Amino acid sequence: MTSYLIRRLLQAIIVVLGVTVVAFILQNLIATGPSLAKAIIGPRATAAQIRAFVATYGLNRPLPVQYWSFLWQVLHGNLGYSFKQNQSVDSILGQQLPKDILLVGSSLVLSLLIAIPLGIAQAVRRNRLADHVGTGVSLLLYSMPTYWLSLLLIAAFAVSLHMLPAEAPQGVTVTQILAQPQGLVLPVLSLTLVSYALFSRYMRSAAIENLAQDYIRTAHAKGLPRRLVHRRHLLRNSLIPVITMVGLSLPGILTAGLVTEYVFNFPGIGLTFFNAATTDDYPVELGITVLVGLATVAGNLLADVAYAVLDPRVRYD
């Protein structure tokens, strides 16, 4: 077990390093050296200004050297300084991250609270009307582009019914966001529905697989009421794969999160990334890519470790 954990951790470190390399290559694919300087300062930049910019950011050094100094700074927790906002990338991310944890976290928890009981209920009523309806709804949600779903929610609840604001709460801190809870309803709802669509079919098939196991039959055979069999044996065992599911779904949820933030103008990491990309703010782009990659890898690592701890049947050598 210990050796498995160490090996898994080493793999994660290698992958994170790989993410920084990929992000660095992508950024240099867009612009390097003087062309980068010109893109930032503007079309009327003088040669002297460009030289000064190149010298300030060390853009004239060989790429491996630039990568090494970038990596060295990242290892020291310094993601650089935004070209456009007069702020370090660290402080921008420090501002946005808590708001994203609020948005993505609450949607994740809500979608699990819906997907787990519904998946089990569907598995128990397999191939009956209720099951088909459940599958149909989740497939419909899955098949709609995220932004369309969000816009339809806005059209229904904000434009037609005047029940909720169409825009997410604005503000720098989480407290400011939480002060306008009505504005949070639609973004959280739309991200919840998208995550639910990702989870529900998996939950259902995991529960169906568990229903066929011997311990369920044993529980039935010893005369345990159906309700208790489902709660004690089926629910508990179906919870284990949920961990892996959440870990693996992180990239998908972050993607949906970016689109949701864009549609509702939610001031989070996704929207910041989009704005940085459209304004050539490369340090911010690079920093967010590294952060998102780190989050995904850490999520998967935690999921694997939790799985190994929770499921005694899993053996590693």
Next chain:
Amino acid sequence: MTDFRQVTPEAPALAPLRPDAPDAALPAPEQRQWLLVLRTFAENRLAVLGLVIVVMITLFCFVGPLLYHTDQVHANPVALNEPPSARHPLGTDNVGFDILGRLMAGGQSSIEIGLAVAVIATAVGVGWGAVSGYLGGAVDAVMMRIVDIVLAIPSIFIFIYLATVFRPTVPLLIVVVAALSWVGPARLVRGETLSLRVREYVQAVRMMGGRSVRIVLRHIVPNTIGTVVVNATFQVADAVLILATLSFLGFGLPPPAASWGGMLSNGTNYLYDGYWWEVYPAGVLIALTVVAFNFMGDALRDAMEVRLRRR
């Protein structure tokens, strides 16, 4: 996007064990197997429905323009945002393109890109996964870390990076979406290869002097076909969705090229004006295509999965 529909690679479909002598009247086991798959597929009403939808949408997009001629290149400023009429059965959009005709043109690019992505991503993924799983050891470790790196950065972030440099074209979109989609099949096929390479028949081939290339191509890859076909079906659906999202973020095919995603995101600007004909037809076609490919994928998985077979 991570695909939960296939998190646990299913056991490869095996021909039923027949201890008795093969019956001369029956087709070869391999053929029987495919007949069985086909029959299970045909018995699934949703699968047939999915197939019918896909065929109809394909006919609509590729045969439709031969019967229903529209100009999808030149804007028509005298017919902007017109509601459906006899002249324009589904109305016109904000630059005067006929929506019905544009749905056909847009569907062509969406379907072409979706299919091409599925084929390329699957081919690359199968090769990568089979080699990685078969060789094992250090090669496997390196190849799988590369897969992990691609998986770690959510693809939308990479798209946004690339879109700021390149002007989207059909071949470029195919290459980029495929370059981020091959990791799914690679992982699935590697998982299967790990269990296949220790099978008796693979050992037998090796004992008889069969080389690795032959083992992988003739004995391992064909046995992963079930997983691969199912995954490819889902890949088409996912690619159609990704393309729609890219269009919305402004990284789709630039006009006058048509795409469903472009039409939908363009139409959403008029969501509050009540121009429903600019929003719903494109959205419904996207959703319908995705649902249809998912129906087929689900049914194919059931048809090829030994455990769920009824007979």
